[in-house]
Amino acid sequence: MSTAPRHVLVVGASIAGLTAAETLRREGYDGLLTLIGDEPHLPYDRPPLSKQILTGAWEPSRAALRSSDEYDRLGIDVLTARRATALDPGRRTVELDDGERIAYDGLVIATGVRPRRLPTGHGLDGVHVLRTLDDTLRLRDHLLRRPRITVVGAGFTGTEVAAGVRTLGLDTTLICPGPAPLAGRLGPVIGHLVGRLHADHGVRLRTGVGVTSLTGSDGHVTGLELTDGSHVDADAVVVAIGSTPATDWLRGSGLDVTDGVVCDAYCRAAPGIYAAGDVARWHDPRLGTPMRREHRTNAAEQAIAAARNLLGAREPYAPLPYFWTDQYGDRIQAYGICSPGTEPRIVHGSPAEGSFVALYGEDGHVTGALGWNSARQLRTYARQLIQEPVAAAR
Amino acid sequence: MRITLDQDRCCGAGTCVLTAPDVFDQDDDGIAVLLDAQPPAHLAAAVRDAAARCPAAAIRMEAE
Ligand SMILES: Cc1cc2nc3c(=O)[nH]c(=O)nc-3n(C[C@H](O)[C@H](O)[C@H](O)COP(=O)(O)OP(=O)(O)OC[C@H]3O[C@@H](n4cnc5c(N)ncnc54)[C@H](O)[C@@H]3O)c2cc1C
Ligand code: SF4
Numbered sequence: 153m154s155t156a157p158r159h160v161l162v163v164g165a166s167i168a169g170l171t172a173a174e175t176l177r178r179e180g181y182d183g184l185l186t187l188i189g190d191e192p193h194l195p196y197d198r199p200p201l202s203k204q205i206l207t208g209a210w211e212p213s214r215a216a217l218r219s220s221d222e223y224d225r226l227g228i229d230v231l232t233a234r235r236a237t238a239l240d241p242g243r244r245t246v247e248l249d250d251g252e253r254i255a256y257d258g259l260v261i262a263t264g265v266r267p268r269r270l271p272t273g274h275g276l277d278g279v280h281v282l283r284t285l286d287d288t289l290r291l292r293d294h295l296l297r298r299p300r301i302t303v304v305g306a307g308f309t310g311t312e313v314a315a316g317v318r319t320l321g322l323d324t325t326l327i328c329p330g331p332a333p334l335a336g337r338l339g340p341v342i343g344h345l346v347g348r349l350h351a352d353h354g355v356r357l358r359t360g361v362g363v364t365s366l367t368g369s370d371g372h373v374t375g376l377e378l379t380d381g382s383h384v385d386a387d388a389v390v391v392a393i394g395s396t397p398a399t400d401w402l403r404g405s406g407l408d409v410t411d412g413v414v415c416d417a418y419c420r421a422a423p424g425i426y427a428a429g430d431v432a433r434w435h436d437p438r439l440g441t442p443m444r445r446e447h448r449t450n451a452a453e454q455a456i457a458a459a460r461n462l463l464g465a466r467e468p469y470a471p472l473p474y475f476w477t478d479q480y481g482d483r484i485q486a487y488g489i490c491s492p493g494t495e496p497r498i499v500h501g502s503p504a505e506g507s508f509v510a511l512y513g514e515d516g517h518v519t520g521a522l523g524w525n526s527a528r529q530l531r532t533y534a535r536q537l538i539q540e541p542v543a544a545a546r
Numbered sequence: 547m548r549i550t551l552d553q554d555r556c557c558g559a560g561t562c563v564l565t566a567p568d569v570f571d572q573d574d575d576g577i578a579v580l581l582d583a584q585p586p587a588h589l590a591a592a593v594r595d596a597a598a599r600c601p602a603a604a605i606r607m608e609a610e
Contacts, residue, residue: 171598178594197603199557217603448601449559456598474601476557483558483576527558527576534560 157258157424158183160462161246163236164262164398165189167197167448168429170217171455172260173228179463185228186254188246190235193285194220199448201288202312203478207319208292212285236263239405241422258462261402261413261427262455265395265446270304273366273389278373280390282309291390298322299387302376304363306333308477310392311346315479318355325356325384327376332359334477339492342510342522345503346479353480358384395446397431412444417468419458426458438470439489447475472538473520482506485527487534488520496522500529509533547590548608549597551580555604562605565596578604 160176162169165187173187189195196215204210223230238247245253267281274281278299280291295301295317303314306328314326330336333350335343351357364377366389375385399409407421408414412433415421419434427434429451436443450471457469476485490496490512501508501524509529512520521537523530549569558576562569569589571579585593597605 174598178598199601449561449599452599452601474559474561476559476601478557485558485576527560528572528574530576531560531563531572534564538564 156183157181157256157462159256160185160258160260161254161256162187162260162262163246164264164429164431165191165195165230165232166262166264166429166451167195167217168262168264168431168451168455169260170195171452172262172428172459174226175456175459176463177226177228179460181463182227185226186231187228188231188234188236188248190233190249191284191286192233194218194223194230194232196285198283201285202282202309202316205285205288206282206292206313206316212289215285236401239402239407241405241407241425244424257424259425260455260458260462261421261425261431262429262451263398263401264430266398267391268394268396270363270366270391270393273368273373274391276366276368276373277371278386278388279366280388282313282390282392283395291388294388295320295322297387300385301325301388301390302327302384302386303390303392304376305392305394306330307337307392307394308334308475310390311350311479312477313390313392314350314355315353318350318353319480324354325358325386326350327361327363327378327384328357328359329362330359333357336492338486338490338522339494339496339512341496342484345524346484349479349482395430397433397444399431414442417470418461418466419454419469420461424462426462428455428458432458434469436470437468445473447473449474472534474534482525483527484522484524485530486520486522487530488512488518488537490520490522501526547585547587547593549580549583549585549593550606550608551578552604552606553577555602557602559601561599561601562596565599566592569593570596
């Protein structure tokens, strides 16, 4: 028989961590609640970083998710600039970087992911990654000097950064190891449309090439050597080549951290320990396989599920995936599973009009719907996807 | 309960419309529109849920 927790500790003070803490309160949990994060800021939202914050359309403070008095009101004790360094599930303690050990009886792991880096070159000035507010402000500062900029990696972050800096009028090169930007996520058809969008805006797009090394002079980056033997001059380089789950602190804890914190369908990693957001690899009952998603909506929805289950709800987490990305003025949104291996079928509008809805699926079974500047039309398909779970897709 | 919606933040996910259709709608660009800024109490749970799920943190609630 388990008793109700009296001290819940949430490690990782971002979208998933904050949402878990708020959900616990919303569900009536009235014990101690501590939210620990290693960044020096109160929780803020990440999607605006590569959009409004990078271009300067928003003041950095607008990314904040809650004002400081809201934490007081909810009775959430937020510890910023403190890093968890170890977990002892037997003793139910988490150790922090200053040696303090905090006892919990419920734990939510929401430490997200860290950007992957190139094997070398990150020591040079002018080489950036983009994950945190501080990363973004550092890059913004650099942009004021109007560098020639190369973005390495053409996933969501890389393409948004390229669009953002190009909007500022900077000389921009986008290095895409695949056949087209976002092709690895959305398939070649949509990928080529994204590629054309960037080319139309004056981005120099280099597809099918990777980076061999960065070149520098006097400690500052000067360019990149590419796998086809060519060289690109650059005063600033943004490396956006994916990310890895922030689970280093869990090494030795006994938890399975193979590509994320491995959880069951209830987001439970071990007795009293739940995980949510980019770091969590849970058993998706819709797909029947372990899944890890790095999307804003998943972070919030999974945190709601994890918090409720920590309090005993026993509800499997079976979300309808959703993400969006903004590139120049265009907005791409998708619900469900948009497998890059399947050819999408356009059911509304057309790429030539700059607005369309495309459906993904196999054997006549729709698994995902993507809208390009078509939010309203897309919602009709989202409703259908909610009613028709993707379970049969696999 | 009073709701505010920051349309400038909204990313047009439509989560709010799916969660609380009596309170939210979307315009042609997908931007959310408040149908009722002071919804009746029986909708409070749905609105709170929509606010928590909104991927743009665009929905705020103030208890009265
Ligand atoms: C630039 C950018 C743009 C994005 N745009 C979009 C978008 O348009 N649409 C979309 O759907 N998604 C987008 N995303 C993805 C979305 O932001 C993530 O899915 C979301 O942030 C995940 O939230 P999280 O709370 O799980 O993890 P995170 O936001 O990564 O937060 C984890 C937190 O835990 C902290 N932490 C890590 N280890 C420790 C430790 N040991 N101790 C204490 N604290 C620790 C980290 O520093 C961080 O603050 C974007 C992401 C980025 C970086
Ligand atoms: S859920 Fe949030 S982002 Fe989505 S339409 Fe509603 S207000 Fe906009």
